[in-house]
Amino acid sequence: QVQLQESGPGPVKPSETLSLTCTVSGVSITSYYWGWIRQPPGRGLEWIAYWYYGGSDTDNYNPSLRSRVTISLDTYRNQVSLELSSVTTADTAIYYCVRGAGTYCRGGRCYPDIFDIWGQGTTVVVSS
Amino acid sequence: QSVLTQPPSASGTPGQRVTISCSGSGSNIGTHPVSWYQQLPGTAPKVLISTDNRRPSGVPDRFSGSKSGTSASLAISGLQSEDEADYYCASWDYSLGSWVFGGGTKVTVL
Numbered sequence: 001q002v003q004l005q006e007s008g009p010g011p012v013k014p015s016e017t018l019s020l021t022c023t024v025s026g027v028s029i030t031s032y033y034w035g036w037i038r039q040p041p042g043r044g045l046e047w048i049a050y051w052y053y054g055g056s057d058t059d060n061y062n063p064s065l066r067s068r069v070t071i072s073l074d075t076y077r078n079q080v081s082l083e084l085s086s087v088t089t090a091d092t093a094i095y096y097c098v099r100g101a102g103t104y105c106r107g108g109r110c111y112p113d114i115f116d117i118w119g120q121g122t123t124v125v126v127s128s
Numbered sequence: 129q130s131v132l133t134q135p136p137s138a139s140g141t142p143g144q145r146v147t148i149s150c151s152g153s154g155s156n157i158g159t160h161p162v163s164w165y166q167q168l169p170g171t172a173p174k175v176l177i178s179t180d181n182r183r184p185s186g187v188p189d190r191f192s193g194s195k196s197g198t199s200a201s202l203a204i205s206g207l208q209s210e211d212e213a214d215y216y217c218a219s220w221d222y223s224l225g226s227w228v229f230g231g232g233t234k235v236t237v238l
């Protein structure tokens with residue numbers, strides 16, 4: 001059974017860097033896409049980024065967050081990490097770790113078809 | 129404002145059929161597959177529909193998806209009380225270079 005468990009720092013102050021880790025069990029992160037999606041309080045879903053180990057399109061980032069986001073994979077620990085720098089109160093949200101599956105290709109690029117497994121989410125509050 | 133447009137709410141009585149629309153454009157739904165997600169209160173989203181109209185294993189067959197041009201729909205047949213949730217459509221947008229989600233539709237069972 002595949003499980004994703006997010007862990008994070010709790011409250012974060014504005015201008016600091018947010019660091020989250022997702023520990024994956026039941027499957028190796030050398031397969032599938034792995035990424036992050038967030039949900040501000042009372043609002044909808046926003047894709048942040050994903051990474052595919054060893055693929056030609058090895059990483060994809062939401063352009064609106066690209067300059068502040070780093071996503072990385074630790075294959076030894078089977079973990080996916082997210083760093084979001086220079087946070088503001090607008091970054092307050094539930095952060096979900098997700099697995100992307102079912103690859104399809106268009107125009108020479110490949111994408112996951114769905115985000116089929118989600119972690120339970122970790123709440124991050126940005127406050128001074 | 130979301131790139132994919134969904135009605136904010138929908139409702140029905142038990143047993144009824146409810147349909148949720150998702151309107152996009154040629155750079156997303158018109159070119160890329162649509163998926164649908166159900167988010168029960170206080171829980172993480174769960175995938176309901178992949179590749180426009182496919183149900184992953186374990187999803188009841190009263191959930192169905194369709195797509196025509198730049199719009200997609202999710203239908204719930206035989207509405208049940210446990211279907212009260214938020215529903216989101218999603219697709220890749222090649223103009224934005226990003227996955228995009230609809231704003232979500234809250235389904236209420238009357």
